[in-house]
Amino acid sequence: MKPHELTAAQQLEALNDNEISSRELTEHYLDRIERHKELGAFVTVNENALEEAAKADRRRASGDRAALLGLPLGVKDLAATAGIRTTFGSAALKDFVPLEDSWTVRLLRQAGAVVLGKTNTSEFGATCYTENDVTEKPAVTPYAPTRYSSGSSGGAATAVAAGLSPVAHASDGAGSIRTPAATCHLVGMKPSRGLVSPAPATSFLSASIEGPIARTVADAALLLDVMASPAPGDLYGWHPARPLHGTLDRKLTIALWTDTGLDQAVDPEAELAVRRTADVLAELGHEVREIPLPARYDESVSRAILTWFAYQVGAVARMTVPAGSTHLLRPYTRHLLDINDTLSANDIVSSQAVLARYASTFLSKVHDYDVVLTPTTNGAPVPIGHFVGDEADLMLKWSCHTPWANLAGVPAISLPSHVDDDGLPHGVHLVGRHRHDAELLALAAQLESAQLWKELHPPSWHE
Template identity: 60%
Template sequence: MSQVHDLSAAAQLRALRSRDISARELAQHYLDRIAKLDGELGAFVTVDPELALRDADRADERLARGEHTPLGGIPIGIKDLHATAGLATSFGSAPLAGHVPAEDAWTVGLIRRAGAVLLGKTNAPEFGVACYTENAVTPGPAVTPYDTGRYSSGSSGGAATAVSAGLLPIAHASDGAGSTRTPAAACHLVGIKPSRGLVSLAPAGSFFATGIEGPLARTVEDAALLLEVMAQPPSRDLYGWTPDTSLAQAGRSRPNRPLKIGWWTDTGLPGVAPHPESVRAVRRTVELLRGLGHDVREIAPPARYDETAARAVSDMLSISATMSVTTLVPAEKRDQLTAHTRNLAAAGAKMTGSDVLLMQAALARFAGDFLAGLDDFDIALTPTTSGPPVPLGHFEAEGIERVNERMLSWSCYTPWANLTGQPAVSLPSHLDDDGLPHSVQLVGRLRQDATLVSLAAQLEHEGLWDAVHPPHWFR
């Protein structure tokens, strides 16, 4: 028998507006599923049924008056790295468990004002500096519902787990080096990292910002629906800009011309080869794109991870961890930090101002090589990850000191788009013989997000992937 979570977010929105279902009924359905299933999945840090049902009742009141806000009545989760007024935000860190912000982050405020019903906070690694979601706040890691012995990646791992298992219709995510796209890959979802400035980092700001918030969803239309709500930067945003076309409309359309697409599967890392199924994912996408009339050509990676570039990516994580620890965690509580965070913060604390400038210069050169190498192309196509979701414990298996190296080996295709600021989307491809998901990444030109989203919608419409749900979906 069909369940309400079988409906896409867009279909749920239509059902809410036609009064075929109430926002309270919809919220309660998902709250019940979370209570029943999340103990095995690790998707949520905090769930607040009272808040959720209060929000749902307000949504029903607006719907009864004929007020149709963009997300009116749709349940959602907010990643635990982003502040929510009145709802605990731990940043994935045990020393900050129970911290309740006084104000929403900018994008959280947009989502709330769009009428979404906030169910809770989704799981994330401590301060978001890992591509696996395991911390000292929750009893267990966030796992992919396709194999609960494997990570759902990170840092938006909890969000991806929730959407994939039918605990949420859509979810808020963020991406500093692949943290929306690799969880999407691990959970057979659509994940969008927008162009720099389309979604605001406010109230934070930085001249060297690689992170940006975006949506996780089961369909391109759903992802675009949430992205349109998020894409409203304030005037004070250093990089803020507004698209001249509707992103929600792009999620239901097709490109208006054939696109020139360059593809590769080379990881760019010495001695690291992609999994055969990662290669298969790209090659089947290439054939579909050619059949749709696009100009698709194999190219070499525009840049490779030499020792300088790989070190700079690792140092970027160390500096991020150091800043988070020194600004947020009292000295007397730092022994509660995870071993990975302590290791990164210790490395970052040893870096001088000159070291940081040299790191930024190395990353800028790396990014510039990608921009130059892709100047003749509308889209770049790669795997999203070098292989399927990895088993629990994989990244720390050779010691804390090698975590960054092992993370980069698996997520090597994603960081460059954060450095260049280009929009990128991870799309499902297929499940392998072991039932594990594989995916592809498409990267568009800077500020051409609508073109990228429309191409993703075309691939979905033409059957790039099937909506093969994991076992938890049917429970």
């Protein structure tokens, strides 16, 4: 068996048993990254990765058993990495090398992870497809390399699915972990607000949070366990009361809907993903009830989402992009900046109020349920170039099922469902109660054990 065919948990076991060294494992992945550049998974390869691996081997030889010691992985290019180029997906920052790690990257490195490099992302994470002016190629799903692996964590999902990284660090502001996981037949977990700290970023309303993309639920929990350590002073930080990799000890009540919330029908494969999952849940003894969609994307909500994104992206771009370099930004980013420049303080506060009401409506309607079941995406991975025209509208139509969980701050996970007749992956979306991340992961593990999905790898996995 080749090293990348082992799960992350199995690789750690092999490392602890001295069956393989971190250096050998890292060399294996670096070789695969080099051979599969066409997939657009990585922006930057860490030139010190082998040195980090050798250091991990020395730590293990001295008796250290840190949680991720010697495990190679990719870090999303929106997270600062000391000594490794961090572009935020922008040509305006193509030469930026941070002096310090972000809080989460620091945790991963302290746990012994070896950083293979920076995985591809959209510019400032603003789109649900991964294409920028830093890399020559967009991140594509290895199952169909003419189609996007979504975004903004597209590179992370591509890397894990193609066997270029056993697990990957990612982040999610409106579905950016979950939709890439769905396009690549993977597990993608967005934690509850506060479980993973956004430090050094600060905001009273933080919809974005970091989390794992993995092949198995156990691997996702393994990575999340390390990331779940709030920074001092984190306004929403909390520690889980139980391990994140436990078992489910009760039957759950689950709400279901497939309505897109738009003037658009649900895709048949998205419908199939939900129905087959509901059947498995019922067989496991859980109670599944179909309910109406709690709130729709009316004009005020759609406008508020665009306003909020324009403000968020605009604020980051204005702080980080050097003066005189805005011409290097992509057209959609400049469009968001133009909107941001027209916004008043009242516009920004009002948009937050609209989105708070929208999220609160969801929470009130599902108050009596443990979990919500929906599609992850409204359809298959889309072809390169699909999002041309009204990008905001096209992106919302495809990724309409995920943003509410970000706004509500509740945990959500995308699981593989099936691969359609064209060989394209589809995912299913489960949303839990706030701070019930362990229970959501336990339910996901139960579905995995019940073989909701089959292990299936793309051609590049075997090359």
